Amino acid sequence: MKYIKTISSSNLKKTIAKGGCGECQTSCQSACKTSCTVGNQKCENK
């Protein structure tokens, strides 16, 4: 494409199938303790 550069073509919808395993880190434990950010974590079920 000439005018659009896709830097992530990830598709969250596809993660439904194998999602919810719960092995990932608890969001609040790692650094913040007073807010919630989930988007910056990693999936541990790859």
Place this chain on the structure above:
Amino acid sequence: MSKASKMHKFFLNNKYIVLDVNTGAVHVVDKIVYEILDFYGEKSKDEIIEIFKSVYGAKAVEDVYEEIEELVKEGLLLSDDVDISNFKYNESNIVKAMCLHVAHDCNLKCNYCFASQGNFKGERSMMSLEVGKKALEYLAKNSGSRRNLEVDFFGGEPLMNFELVKDLVDYGRSLEKEYNKNFRFTITTNGILLDDDKIDFINENMDNVVLSLDGRKDVNDNMRKTISGEGSYDIILPKFKKMVEKRGDKDYYIRGTFTSNNTDFSKDALDFYNNGFKKISIEPVVTPEEMDYALREEHLESVLKEYEEFSKEYINIKRNDKDFYFFHFMIDLNQGPCIIKRAVGCGAGSEYMAVTPEGDLYPCHQFVGEEDFKIGDVFEGVKNTDLRDKFKNANVYSKEECRKCWARFYCSGGCHANSYHAHNDLKKSYSLGCEMEKKRIECAISILANLDN
């Protein structure tokens, strides 16, 4: 579903960025695309050509229109909401993470402490070995098939009960074998009591360590005072430096709090960096609005601007030093969590709980001391199942404001404690926190867009 809740676009750090909310796809676009998207889906192709042809020329507008159409067809732009209504979250009530309040006492008295100088509005107390062991056993037994379990040693100040920390790490290792688990221990400390032995033990045994300090000396000493009322910076900084030097590649965060007294908190982050710390987190203060240092609506504009300014600086540093990390500017667009995790959020009250020195269970450390939020204890488990269900059911689909917000799959509904303290309602959003979080996400994505060359 409205266009605004399917797509979000913004201009930051010289990039026009478009997000497809429901897939998480991210596009960096030319200005012409950015402008045409305002009309796409609402006006016909011919009408759009008519609007823009004098500026960009008809051919370019038509080409852009077709590129947009292609992305829409591929499901990477303006995609429909995903239906996960059938998903049952944590039906078997598995617990996988605990915050152990090993000491409800502290050797600092920080003005803004949400733990009321460590005692969480109660008596000063230390967790016993019996309670600590029960907590770990509870976690091992109630974690189902989850292998990775997280235990954060928290307080008050956990180094005031460090023998217990050591004993519990040993005990945890013995449970690992018995239950086929992997404990990830972490500790959150103010550093006052750090010495070589403790540093070595922590570096050997803790997956992560959170080091509390507020950045610049004057900023820190204004809030983080010793019991006798002196500044704590000069006592703590050399200890943290030593800790991090000895830690090698293992994770840590130096974590500060900013208040309305230092909305120029990027200077605190840079002060950390200049002192050799590379993994940094600086968080907005959590405190009642009436406190003079609280963050209020009137501070929002300068806080948002500060995040933007910091993101510019961050890009410059990151170009030369890839090991520099600011917690809230980190984002993984391709290997991030699944949509289910993103919908349910932090897991407090069901997957995650805090344990007091007496063994009482609370939904998270921020609810400790609020009697109504006692959810059970480590001896008999969760007793207040209604409360647990309330936490489980507070997610981006059940929170009205989240359902239509573009940021819902990044913040995952935000912090339950923030919602409760702002509105006495887990399903209402803390708007000040939302605005800050949205800006941090925009900054994080614009940083990636700039570094993606």
